Amino acid sequence: MRRWRLFAIVLLLLAAILLPVGQKNYLVYVLTSWLIFTIAAMGLNLTLGYAGQISLAQASFMAIGAYTTALITLAGWHWVLALPIGLALCFAVGLVLGYPALRVKGHFLAFVTLAFNTLVFLVLRNEEWLTGGTYGLSGMPRPDFGLFSTDRQLPFYYFTLGITVVAALAMWGIVRSPWGRAFKALRENPIRAESLGVDTRRVTLLAFAIGSAYGGLAGALVTPLVQFIEPGSFGLAHSLRILLMVVVGGAGYFFGPFIGAAVVILLPEVLRFTEGYYLIIYSALVIVMLVFVPSGLIGIWGRVRDRFWPRQQVRGDMAEGARLQQ
Amino acid sequence: MSQFLQVLLSGLATGAVYALVAIGFTLVWQAAQTVNFAQGEFVMIPAFFVLIGMNWLGLSFWIALLFGLIISVLVLGLAFKKLIVEPILPHGGITLIIATMALGILLKESAKEFYGAEAQPFPAMFPGDPINVFGAVVSLRDLMNLGISLGIVVLLTLFLNRSRTGRCMQATAQNPGVAEILGVDVKRMVLYTFLINAALAALASFLITPVYLAKFSNGETLGLIAFIAAIVGGFNQIRGALVGGLLIGVLDNLTATYVTAQYRAALPLVLLIVIILVRPQGIMGTSEGRTV
Numbered sequence: 001m002r003r004w005r006l007f008a009i010v011l012l013l014l015a016a017i018l019l020p021v022g023q024k025n026y027l028v029y030v031l032t033s034w035l036i037f038t039i040a041a042m043g044l045n046l047t048l049g050y051a052g053q054i055s056l057a058q059a060s061f062m063a064i065g066a067y068t069t070a071l072i073t074l075a076g077w078h079w080v081l082a083l084p085i086g087l088a089l090c091f092a093v094g095l096v097l098g099y100p101a102l103r104v105k106g107h108f109l110a111f112v113t114l115a116f117n118t119l120v121f122l123v124l125r126n127e128e129w130l131t132g133g134t135y136g137l138s139g140m141p142r143p144d145f146g147l148f149s150t151d152r153q154l155p156f157y158y159f160t161l162g163i164t165v166v167a168a169l170a171m172w173g174i175v176r177s178p179w180g181r182a183f184k185a186l187r188e189n190p191i192r193a194e195s196l197g198v199d200t201r202r203v204t205l206l207a208f209a210i211g212s213a214y215g216g217l218a219g220a221l222v223t224p225l226v227q228f229i230e231p232g233s234f235g236l237a238h239s240l241r242i243l244l245m246v247v248v249g250g251a252g253y254f255f256g257p258f259i260g261a262a263v264v265i266l267l268p269e270v271l272r273f274t275e276g277y278y279l280i281i282y283s284a285l286v287i288v289m290l291v292f293v294p295s296g297l298i299g300i301w302g303r304v305r306d307r308f309w310p311r312q313q314v315r316g317d318m319a320e321g322a323r324l325q326q
Numbered sequence: 327m328s329q330f331l332q333v334l335l336s337g338l339a340t341g342a343v344y345a346l347v348a349i350g351f352t353l354v355w356q357a358a359q360t361v362n363f364a365q366g367e368f369v370m371i372p373a374f375f376v377l378i379g380m381n382w383l384g385l386s387f388w389i390a391l392l393f394g395l396i397i398s399v400l401v402l403g404l405a406f407k408k409l410i411v412e413p414i415l416p417h418g419g420i421t422l423i424i425a426t427m428a429l430g431i432l433l434k435e436s437a438k439e440f441y442g443a444e445a446q447p448f449p450a451m452f453p454g455d456p457i458n459v460f461g462a463v464v465s466l467r468d469l470m471n472l473g474i475s476l477g478i479v480v481l482l483t484l485f486l487n488r489s490r491t492g493r494c495m496q497a498t499a500q501n502p503g504v505a506e507i508l509g510v511d512v513k514r515m516v517l518y519t520f521l522i523n524a525a526l527a528a529l530a531s532f533l534i535t536p537v538y539l540a541k542f543s544n545g546e547t548l549g550l551i552a553f554i555a556a557i558v559g560g561f562n563q564i565r566g567a568l569v570g571g572l573l574i575g576v577l578d579n580l581t582a583t584y585v586t587a588q589y590r591a592a593l594p595l596v597l598l599i600v601i602i603l604v605r606p607q608g609i610m611g612t613s614e615g616r617t618v
Contacts, residue, residue, distance in 0.1 A: 110361070111554070111557065112598070112599060112602055115599060119596075247421075276439045287410060287425055
């Protein structure tokens with residue numbers, strides 16, 4: 001099983017490298033934005049899927065990352081210098097936003113983060129001296145590494161792919177570390193986690209901060225990709241989109257964000273023939289999916305596997321015990 | 327002084343309609359321990375049902391209102407509970423929250439695609455004639471909105487506290503298990519709650535749409551403000567929702583007039599964050615024991 005998974009990952013990576021070769025710029029652009037949204041969704045997956053804290057502010061962290069990068073690169077500094085500043089800023093703001101999470105339960109948290117998203121949007125729109133207001137910022141340069149310039153679409157795609165792989169490896173490490181296990185313990189049962197010696201306050205804050213930093217990373221990549229940013233690209237609708245990516249892919253599964261982002265980014269292209277009805281069809285599909293497979297598209301694979309290749313039941317009382325928890 | 331009174335009265339009028347929507351939040355919370363993120367769209371859509379009744383079916387205004395009310399109760403009450411809440415609730419609260427968000431998008435986009443993206447005029451139940459109240463000029467419509475909303479809240483409170491069905495509903499909200507043992511038909515009570523929520527949303531829609539025009543995007547801000555009103559007032563109390571709604575309506579108008587119109591939309595959000603940090607159970611709310 002392990003070897004199969006490794007083989008599949010290598011195969012997918014090869015596909016990701018070969019697929020855009022010789023394609024039109026538009027397709028390369030769509031693939032690049034798929035990678036960027038995957039990073040943002042990976043961060044939210046840590047907060048929501050692993051630590052069980054609902055957040056509707058991921059787009060505003062993309063905004064913080066994007067505007068920081070834009071302002072610094074416009075000032076003439078290199079993107080590589082702007083990145084750590086943007087990440088640190090997102091990490092710090094994520095820590096602060098995590099504080100309400102210590103006080104309130106799920107849905108209340110959803111609205112606190114929603115409020116935060118709206119506040120960030122208002123600041124971006126109203127503080128023209130800094131953010132350019134509704135006109136936004138434009139003309140940000142793409143990073144140039146001497147021999148390797150990302151000015152053209154394809155090199156930028158590979159640059160983004162490299163960063164996505166690094167970000168995914170880092171996430172893999174976080175999820176497998178003691179922290180990652182603490183996140184999962186927190187999601188399953190906060191009180192039991194606490195009794196096992198998990199510092200739930202610190203873990204909640206960390207989940208928020210790291211997830212936010214991933215949002216900032218995605219934002220730092222959006223700036224050079226589109227080279228024009230304005231408040232509307234980071235509104236609440238985009239936070240919802242990222243949330244749906246996580247849920248559709250499968251919250252709490254490592255590869256969920258990849259699949260979810262692919263569906264949310266590519267489905268409009270596939271459903272283009274339906275014109276305006278895309279969002280109606282899409283949201284209806286999400287509701288239907290939540291009714292029948294609440295664990296997301298990855299969960300469908302799990303169901304198929306259990307049906308055709310059932311794993312040996314280790315303890316008959318496990319399923320029953322889990323149900324008694326409710 | 328007269329300007330202040332004017333700002334205060336119109337703030338109360340919008341605040342009372344916010345309160346109606348906020349009460350829906352608290353009702354659904356009590357019945358299903360969930361937050362309906364599509365509540366704003368639940369207020370946006372009944373106006374379109376009325377417009378469909380008038381323009382497509384050729385009904386007269388008052389009949390169309392009745393038609394809109396009935397369709398709203400069936401679609402936003404019965405169908406919402408049977409098709410979405412019931413099957414998804416066992417999967418957990420966050421799953422249901424996300425489902426209601428998707429429902430919000432579905433309703434919004436449906437209104438846009440099937441009726442139109444432009445704001446449609448919506449006939450008012452009462453004329454907007456100005457009336458002079460102690461030097462302040464207020465429209466009759468604002469006063470009627472305030473009066474009707476308060477009247478509905480009083481009726482609802484009386485129903486919940488005095489009638490047998492209302493008490494059964496409250497028992498269900500407090501402890502479904504015990505209520506069941508005592509012979510309350512819990513399922514039916516939960517259904518009633520959803521129907522009342524849909525009816526309240528429809529009434530709020532009829533009162534507020536003449537002011538805002540019927541537009542597919544009306545739900546976004548309305549749902550957010552009503553939810554904040556519910557939290558600020560106290561999520562598990564109907565009078566909390568009332569206080570929260572009135573407070574936000576008045577504060578919103580005062581800020582826009584006397585402080586800043588630019589950050590007007592930020593005021594309820596700041597209020598929300600302050601309340602959550604200082605008094606999470608809300609101004610009128612009682613804190614709930616945490617269930618593990």
